[in-house]
Amino acid sequence: MHRHSLFNRMTKWAAKAAGHPVAFCAAVALVIGWALTGPLFGFSETWQLVINTGTTIVTFLMVFLIQSAQNRDSAAVQIKLDELIRAMEGARNTLLDLEELDEKDLEKLRARFEALAEADRCKTQQSSRNPAAPE
Structure with a gap:
């Protein structure tokens, strides 16, 4: 209860x-x-x-x-x-409890994940142009 x-x-x-x-x-x-x-x-x-x-x-x-x-x-x-x-x-x-980080640390993590997302988008675009290429 x-x-x-x-x-x-x-x-x-x-x-x-x-x-x-x-x-x-x-x-x-x-x-x-x-x-x-x-x-x-x-x-x-x-x-x-x-x-x-x-x-x-x-x-x-x-x-x-x-x-x-x-x-x-x-x-x-x-x-x-x-x-x-x-x-x-x-x-x-290490991503647990991120809400407790200060703004500077959160910004660093956000930038890192933005870079990862951009790299994945580039891979996806390349593979869609070249379907035979491995992902």
Whole structure:
């Protein structure tokens, strides 16, 4: 059985609820309701402040909610990729946990893999021009 912290359970629930079409429809209905009350309040500054404050608070909280969900998903994907690398025969285990490297080291690896990809593309192009040539 998986044990999740209260924060994780709340963020999962809130992210799922916020991404539901009903939540979007409720937000649209709220904005329409606010707009319709404009004449009632004479389109006052207080009336405008209500929507501005409300949307600012929701946006502020959603940033943290989305970041939490992305961090969790990203960590899970990294673990799954690490397991695939570890389990594949011939794969380099030195590629495990690359997300922990600094930008300079990541750039070096990216350049190395770009060079490998380019060399493979050249081989593929040559073999497609000369089908009798071994790969």
